[in-house]
């Protein structure tokens with residue numbers, strides 16, 4: 687199979703449209719050629735030529751025709767600073783400011799608070815400095831949202847959005 691666009695990525699959904707992963711264009715074309723999957727969203731005006739000189743619309747999102755088993759989409763991801771900032775959309779959990787770039791530990795680290803999804807929120811520098819080594823109650827600061835765990839599914843949805851897919855059209859919009 688000859689493929690024109692090297693390095694392109696394609697989102698793969700289960701038959702139920704739950705996200706399964708992101709694969710290379712080559713791998714996606716194998717699923718399509720074997721008729722295991724169908725194209726849900728194509729890249730406009732982009733084509734893929736196969737060895738048999740068949741030309742397909744370049745897929746951006748494909749879905750399996752039959753349900754495949756997968757590791758639980760709802761298992762939590764390991765905690766990471768970057769994942770946390772993405773979860774909170776780089777907004778400060780205390781004042782709502784955009785561009786929050788620091789991690790606040792709800793229960794401060796100095797008091798045993800861990801790097802864990804449920805104990806961390808994104809915060810702007812000033813709010814983080816003001817809260818210091820106190821809990822939100824002690825500092826008289828209110829969380830605008832409660833921290834939640836980040837699952838494999840959340841991470842996949844972010845990745846699929848980065849491919850430029852229309853999340854609303856495929857039912858993955860929040």
Ligand SMILES: [Zn+2]
Pocket residue numbers: 778779780781782783809810811812813814
């Ligand atoms: Zn703030």
